[in-house]
Structures are given as C-alpha cells and as structure tokens.
Amino acid sequence: MTAGSNLEKILKSGQKAVTCECGPPRGADAEHFRHKASFLKGVGDAVNVTDNQTAVVRFCSLAACRILLDMGLEPVMQMVTRDMNRIGLQSNVLGASALGIKNLLCLTGDHQSFGDHPQAKNVHDLDSVMLLHAVKTMRDEGKMISGTEVQGRPAMFLGAAANPFADPQEFRVVRMGKKIAAGAQFIQTQCIYNMERFTKFMDMANDMGLTEKAFILAGITPLKSVGMANYMKKFVPGLDVPDSYIARLRGVPKDKVAAEGIKIAVEQIHQCLEMKGVAGIHLMAIEWEEKAREILEAAGLLPRPKV
C-alpha cells in the first residue's frame, strides 16, 4: 500500500472499483456542494473532485475534498498544472496530504480559452506527466523537484487521465504508459462512447503489459438528452458519440430519453467490465449526481464492498 486509501485497497484486492465525480460550484456555496455529494455516499469507492474543470472558476478542489472527508466520503483530488507552478503544486500536494487526502489525479487541465476567463495567463511550468513524477518522488524518495527533503512524505495513491479517442491513435496507449512510468497507479479514461476504439485501446494496453502495472477505470458519462449527445459529438474533441446511441435517444418519447440514456450507460458499464484489464468504472454523471446510485444499482455494482 502506498496511501492505504479505500480506492487503493479495493483495487489491490482485485475487486472492480467504482469512482464517481462531483464538481464544486461556481461560488462559495458549500451547502450546494454537500447536497450534490450526499447522493454519492455509499455509491462509489471514492469521489473525484474536479479542479476548475473546463477552465471555469469554481471553489477549489482542496477545500471540496476536505468537505467530502468531513462527510465520510473518500475524495480523489484532481489537480491541474494550468493554474499553478511547481511551487504551488507541490505545496498543495503537501497540504492535501496533511488534511488527510489520499488519492490524487494529476492532470494538465483544459486550456483556459474554453473557460470563463479566456484572457487568463496559463502556467504549465509542469505537465501532468511531470506532476506525477514530482509527487511520486516526494512520496517515495522524500524529495521535492529541487532535491529539498520533505519533512513528512505525502502518502498519495496516484492517478492520471487517458483519452483513448484523441490522435495520434496509436500513440495514446504509449502516452498512458509514460504516465504509468512516471508514477500513475490508476488511470481514469475520458468518457467512452466508441466501444470499438476503446476495445482496441485496451488490447494495446494489455499487449504492452500496462494493465499489470496500473488499474484502468473506464470513464462513463450517461447521456441526459439528445442535445447533450450532439454537443459531445460535435464540440468535445476526440469524443465520437456513435449515431446509434443518438438514434436510440431520439427513438423514445421525450419523457423517456433520460431513462434510455441511463440504459445505455448501464450497457456500456457491462461492456467495459467484460474487457480484459478494465479494473473498474469512473462514473461521471455530470450535474446528474442524483442518478449515480440508480445507474450503478442497475449495473449490479452496489452495494460497494468493504475492505
């Protein structure tokens, strides 16, 4: 065990893990965040807290993670290299560890031009791979990037993201391997809709031995509406939502679209879990946290195991 988090224990016990996601609000409304998070209690093994996702200002991941801990939920703190340099990043990792956070997902982050402050300066002193390496080195060797010794090593279970659908296609697995080599112990993928391409991705990951070195959690985002499906297909780079899903959503009465979206998500969960090397599911029910339980129950993933 490197951190002894619930997520680490479940994955290392060989059971399929489930992580959920909860985005902090665009303001200081902690109650709103607690309310959304309350739907995830007992639903996932850990809950990802996004770090100003899509470059939109929200209350910070670190504070939101601490709120989750107080609620008895285990957080996965997301951290992007867009907004802080190596001084700020390392400092926040140490502070997060001091507050009891045990899972860290290292990301580069969405470009600020997609967010609500497109005139912002970005930092990118490090990228996600270097952040992984930096935290691993602090944890395992007790040294900061500068070589300074840390007084109290941050015990973090380290994760990274992977997008199997971006280009160049044949390099996506290699890049995931790079993240694993740098320190990633678990991987949460981008939302999967194109099962064929994801299957190829997993085949390559198995062939390269990466599924022996890290736990891969397949990213699932239920489609709430036809509009959302179209948006994902058209505007999110690398996310190709197959027309067959869109046709299914269109083919049901309006009041049944959400139910059909959930049905699709459950099917996708089953398909992913059947693939060799998939160690669990990362359910990103975006602004739909209240449906996470229903989806996971239907997928047969509840109740969550105790380890």
Place this chain on the structure above:
Amino acid sequence: MVIAEAKPVAEILDMIKDFKKVVVAGCKGCVTVCNAGGEKEVAILAAELRIARKAAGSDLEVKEYTCERQCDPEYIEPLDDLVADADAVVSIACSVGPQYCAARYPFKPVFPGLNTTSIGGAVEHGVWKEFCQACGSCIIGDFGGLCPIARCAKQLLNGPCGGSSQGICEVGKGAIPCIWQLIYDRLKNLEQLHKLQEIPQYKNWSTSRDGGLRTTIREELKQ
C-alpha cells in the same frame, strides 16, 4: 525574425491626441520584412494620421524617418533633430524600438505603433507564424527539431494531450496544427519514436523571462 503588426489607427490617434507634431519612426529590420514598420508603412501611417486629424479639424504635422535599425543606439541617433522639433514619437519598430527611443529622449513621449506578436517566420505570403518563445535553453533537438514550448498551447513536453484531433489542436478553432502530431510524425520518419517514451527532465525556466531580465554578454566583443 520578430513579427509585428500595426495597431489600429484609431488607437494610435488616441495616444497622440494631445500633440500637434509627431515623428513616425520606422525600422529597416524585421518589421520591414514582415511589412509592418518599414519605409512604406511609415509613409502610409503618416498619411493616415494627417488625414484623420485634418478631418477632425485639428491638423497634425508628421515627420517620417526609417532607421537602419531601432535596436542599436547608433541607429536611433539620426532621429535626434526631428525629435527635438516634435511633441512626440510614434515608433513602428518592434517593441524594442520605442524603448530605445524612450531611453534616448527622456523628455519626449514615445508611443508604440505596432503590436509585437512573436518570434517567427512567413509561412505564405501575408501569413506569419510563431516558432520560438526565447526560453533561453533550446530543447527542440529532443523533439524532432520542432518546439513544443512555443507551438503547443499548453507547452507540453509530454504531449499530445487529449485535445489533438486529426492533426489539429483544440485551441484556435481549427486553425492551429497540433505540434505534437507533427513531432510524432517527424520522429516516426526519423525512426526515433522511442524518444517519446522517455520522460523529459523538468524544464529549467530560469533562462526564460521567469529568471528576470536577460542580458546576453559576449566578453570577447565587449570594448
């Protein structure tokens, strides 16, 4: 070379609205090559300013001069007499020029007539692109001779990120090629794809502007 482009004339007119006599100073260096601040552009800007002010009922006298370069004190000197007789200077060199003018003429207002956009080059007639950010320690040898610092929106040393789609970067509305796709293609051609599996060292930014103002000293050339 340094790439620059003209500021809107309205912006320049606003900067000099309180003055009656200005010098428009061009440069025969980079900005002549990128058609932003050479002799021809000096004449055009001077005419535009005169016409606009005449139309506004407040005549402006404009003197024109194009320096050999504006990044060498000796080439600023020929402006002395013109500036002595003027209320202000509009330099249409890269942003080095107005700063050299400001240093030479401590009691004259100096304004930039250009926006300096990048260190780059022409890619077709009328189109210039950025290629370098002058980080001070060139690493492009590790990346097939292409620069991820200047040419990746996130300055990734371990790209490409998830926003690379069919060779195009998600930033820039489809107009920017993903430099990481190009790096990948090039290393593939060179049979050096294994290089992309190595984790690069942390970048030392102290040689970039992060380390403070940079001064390049060549002892053997100093007098």
